Amino acid sequence: MSDQLTLSRRSFIAASLAGGTALTLDASVVLAAATATAPADVLNVFVRINADNTVTIGAKNPEIGQGVKVMLPMLIAEEMDIAWEQVRIEQTDANEKIYGVQTAGGSTATPRNWLPMRQVGAAARAMLVSAAAKKWGVDPASLTTARGAVIQPSSGKSLTYASLARAAAAETPPDLAKVQLKDEKTFTIIGKSKPGVDVPKIVKGEPLYGIDTSLPGMVHAAIVKCPSHGGTVASFDDAAAKAIPGVLGVVAVNSGFVPQGKSDTVVVIADSWWKASKAREKLAVKWDDAAVTGFSTAKYEADAAKIVDNAPQASLFKVGDPDATLAKAAKVVKADYEYPFLAHASLEPQNCTAMFQNGKLEIWAPSQAPAGGREETAKLCGLNADDLTIHLTRIGGGFGRRLMNDYMVIAGQVAKAMPGKPVKVLYDRTDDFRHDFYRPAGWHRFTAGLDANGALIALKDHFVTFGADGKPIRAAQMAPSEFPAPIVPNVDLGASYMATNLATGWLRAPTSNAMSFVWQSFMDEVAEVAGLDLPEFMRRTLGAPREIPGERVKFHTGRARGVIDAVCKSAGWQGRKKGRGFGFYFSHLGYFAEIVDLSMKDGNIQIDKVWVAGDIGAHVINPINALNQAQGCVIDGIGQALVGQKIVQENGAITAENFGDFALMRIDAAPREIVVEFVKTDFPPTGLGEPALPPVIPALANAIYSLTGKRHRRLPLEMI
Template structure:
């Protein structure tokens, strides 16, 4: 997998004049020198060196709580040889031409930026050293750096980075592919726990999030959408609404979910959001929704059962002859599993503020994927993408919801309809639940065969999901490399599709959060039939350490085995026993194995402790943040599994209104402890916002079975 941002010598050096000569490292870094006591040059780039020898580093990726706003600057600061107390961090705007990819999703920040950001810091350091060498008339190899200064040990001389900025600008840019990087043994920042830069402001309740945006002269917009997804506006009467004092306009727009030329969203714009929200009650709308009201939860269940009774529509993966192997198997195990649609349920509802002025659009938005939002908004507003300026705000949760940019698209059109007025679009909680991009539901029919020695020799899975034109809709895919398919000699992975009107999207650990439950829970059934526990079945099927090619990334059986062994050792696993369950999963380049300990009192299940072992490569960049990411992932996974998170659809519409209909984890349900161990291995560092989540769901399900004797094959789990 090669998705790293690539910087080369040609793009490294860019001529730039802003209040003097400055060194610009394109898509990476700007060094700006300022005279003592003067304000620093403020440039649209990664780094500026301030007059007091502090260094401001721009964090390019959207901050969603995953800690990237600190992690990426740590990489640059390490290779620049700064002391962490010298570092100041600012969120950059969205500008992929300048900064490269700016996405919060797929746990990609670390693999994409691990080398490029370090190379940027090292390249800047090399140019500063070269400038100092010329000033002193010595060889650059005789110089060292520390704490934002260049040192000449032989003479005892030193120069701060602030004093060298202008001279460094005259130096030739180094080849980033060849620039010397630090020996990890000499890291002073990477590998050390650093507090989130926004934490003090969050604790104080200071404005940081998109919902906090305030712009002079701002007006407010509430949204009104067809209850049935995909319905469009046939007509509306806004006379009563416009008669309300403070109401400014009613605007029909396209959210991007329906064909161009149609509108599916009405915006009531007023001088306060409360007025706009209340005015919706008087808006008379006729919806064109006849084609989308026939979808419901009951219909999906009926359609899935009918598809199971038919021949699968398509084959995803086939190896050997599964039917022949099953006919000869000593034991055959069969089970059906399913899981529901899920909402993202972020605490901060979707929002965006936009101002259209002089043919340009300025946007303040909490988006996980602002580049895509730029393209979509520009298209529906009839603008060039270069006409948009996007300011990134912190997000109050997203979990994949804010990879979709309907709120930006809507706000852009509203602002263009009201030039000169900043328009803030805000969904209320019901809007957010009923117009999400949901994790798709799915149904699985499994069959497995064991030989006389208890080895897994055959696996079949008929997967029923949602699709169109013979292809899955967004986020409804199943990988052909779902474990244990790559290591079983006879496999049939088949699929059948049915229709839905719902908008679907990626939910944290997309696909994996569902597939882990069905595959690892079924594997626990197979292990029991073989007379062993799940970890031992995993070890036997994994076989010798080796790398197995996949659709996009390879799967390493040795790394999988290592985390399984580690968590079993840490948890004192002694085979199948009451009160304990095990789960493993590989996703987003990370290998995680987890054990869940539970207790049952008066028929109520209480989670006591989660044990976790993970392998995300050779370096944990920010240990405290990594710990919190892993623990948070486990808590979120448990929430999906155990507390009734399930959406109901009737007449094409989702019925949930608030958290009473879709509960989040409460503190009294959280395990008393989540023990995490990271195995450091000789592989490039990868992300961990997602891979720690999937295994906890089957581990809990398997623990409930081990304790109560009741096998749960449907989410959410029945906890009593």
């Protein structure tokens, strides 16, 4: 990928040497400093070698359940040549000047860090070997390493990494781009299952998440936001709220969603969150919201129905002459599809703890994009970005929600208004549902043309969604390379945009979670008209193995064919069968094909089994986590598609208050079995947080059609 992490030699040795001999820990090193009883040497910003020959490795990216807190240290440990039982893992702080990109989004952690983190480990190993070679007066090339020791094969002598760490830290770090990496055939950690480092704490319910943050003297804050998104504070009367014992203050702030200089959130601070929450009921707030109360789900649907009948406002991709081709096509297939706004429904509500003192702001945040939060918070607090210290906490769900940092922005401003006191801002469940950054709704009008042999020769889509100034708003995009557009000779993809007051954002498998449903469900319709099942129609459409240029990445038809063939073989697919559906999708650099089997019980549809085949390259770094991610994606995708997963808006405001208004996946609705297979190919490894999710949605919809004869062209699906 073009945005692959690049670490400089300078950042690699941010733990610097004083006078070239004594190791000095500077303030930029987040790994805990050595104590008198447990001395340790920081070899670089990611590695600390402890006196007992264990190695503490810093996990730099936010952990939201995707397993990156184990995966990244695995890469370093592999190249350091230490045993996994020697590894201790610590979460680093957020500081991209030291650690490079620190985000959890887009399944980018693996492709960005596959080489850089291995280079970090290999460089540390090289420094240790060099130190041992000098101690013995031998050529470094004559030495080997194993299980945290440097070995001289000719004499059988060995030195532990702990005994060499101080001397190794004095070595000049090698050029990371030229450091020698291990032969992949000799891997002992990569490709072996390693459990999540936080699992014991999660099982025991020990403090771990942002919501668990507790600091001496901490006070608590509850929020009141304008019900209609985009409304601002006109005035407020806080006398009744402040009269409640334990209430410490009331402050109006900007969540980052409205122009600077405006306020859209009133915050009550008290000595307990319960008091703050009860006191906010006493606030009398007048909102300036006349411009944002006219938006509603009903209006969107009515407007979309009119817009889709007209020509698209913008062209996304056009090749050939689809209209002329359709006029001469042997068969023409038409269908309209749609999907609603969705919320993230995070199990851990949004929260952030902040403390302002001496002109500096310290933050404890469950953020997927802390660098963005740093910039936004600094701007609205009138600080320099370097004045912020951000401690990363584990994130309790809501894939994509924590890419938006409104909770950090609010906490920073509140803390600045209460200097010297740590302040925890906590949304309640209703706050979370009504002030989310929603997956945008969309409407599609498809037309496809087939020749006499059933080949797809023309394709059109008028996509109606939300935008301004002729461009889509955040997360409302459709890629011009949406499959199968790049390999059809005559294509016209167009889009039209409506206004909305809602804040929008990325939901797990952003855009793909919606596009997979409409495109693969429609392709199933087209395949049926062609007299084929969807896998065979896909094979014929894909054609010979080759790379197809895309907007940002290339699409490999051979890799797509590989997972289609694999899942069909695994599931014993033999053409269309009642209660069975298929779906394929390429997203976040991963190729996935899935088959869903359904049955009817007591008049209700139940999901019996799901087969998954995925191609994420040559290496599955942590197999047990890869299995968990694929299975979790399947369950999450089914949840996105189910009845109840729909956000409704009235008078500019969201109506949902709690999970009773937005049904989540329940255990009795989950598949009885999910079978996962990885097809290894000779390509660099890619991520797994998202690409297994999109195909299950159309596979489920297509399975419902095959079971009931009813074609579902809108989400959520009816499972009855």
